[in-house]
Amino acid sequence: MDLSINPNTIQKAYSLLEQERYIYPVKGRGNFVSDTTLLVEQTKKTLLENVSRLIANGKELGVKRAEFTQLVDRIYRKEDSHDRVKNA
Template identity: 45%
Template sequence: MILIDYQDRRPIYEQIVDRFQVLIVKGILKADSQLPSVRKLAMELSINPNTIQKAYTLLEQQGFIYPIKGRGNFVAQDIEGLSEQNAKFYEDLKDMVKYAMDRGISKDDFMEHAATYYGEERA
């Protein structure tokens, strides 16, 4: 369910957070379904449990999952973290536009590329 890409420069815990975010948002992981336990997933990925723990803690802070002590971590019903997540995303997008403008990349070029990328990966 989860794969680690050691070519990816991002830290492991961040990759794990990202993967679960996508699985949850896409509905592949249904609400209230259980995530693999910290120790089990750590074993499966051959990494330290603390790394998984860190990822789960972040996911909890973002509202994607909720923990029950002694039982496990579960997918949240309403993802309250999404709006905040999106807000940050739009901040990044704003920075990106600023960068483009500074480099003389026209609005049309920007839009055209974005549209293409959106189209490319449509199943």
Template identity: 35%
Template sequence: MIKLDLQSKTPLYLQMEQQIIDLILLGCLKENDQLPSVRNLARELGINPNTIQKAYQDMENRGLIYSVVGRGNFVASPSAAENLKRQECMAELEKLLLAARRAGISAQELHMAVDAAFETGKEDDLQ
């Protein structure tokens, strides 16, 4: 389910969060599905339980999961993950557009590139 890259510069808890978000977006984890317990997941991944707890706490603070005392952690509405992913994409797009503007790329060129990307995406969806 979750695979961590111990050589990555990305902190383990963030790797774990991103993979859980991806599993929610892919529909592998559905609303109200129970996540593995902190201890079990820490044992399975061979990492400190505090790392798991930090990821779970961060995801709960962001509305991605919720906890029930004595029962565990559960997936919240997938819309929370979708909204988060959308916000991340928009932030990246803003950075990219600023860089494009600084590079002298016109709005018309950007519109053409966006249109072309969406057309390519439509073709990919059909295959």
């Protein structure tokens, strides 16, 4: 109420979080954060399957292995440079 958020919006958000297994309800006690270890592993598996399909599609279109490798290297270099800035 203090934030002037519609209760239906809040309920929908909780429902989505529960559907995605980020939270779980305990009757009479509220909602709690789930152990997301299995969720993270499943998400990684799905991601890698999607990447595999994209690479296969790219290969069919003539994208060379070196092009994919350069892209991956560029993305990870960018991430590494952000890590160095944070740790400095």
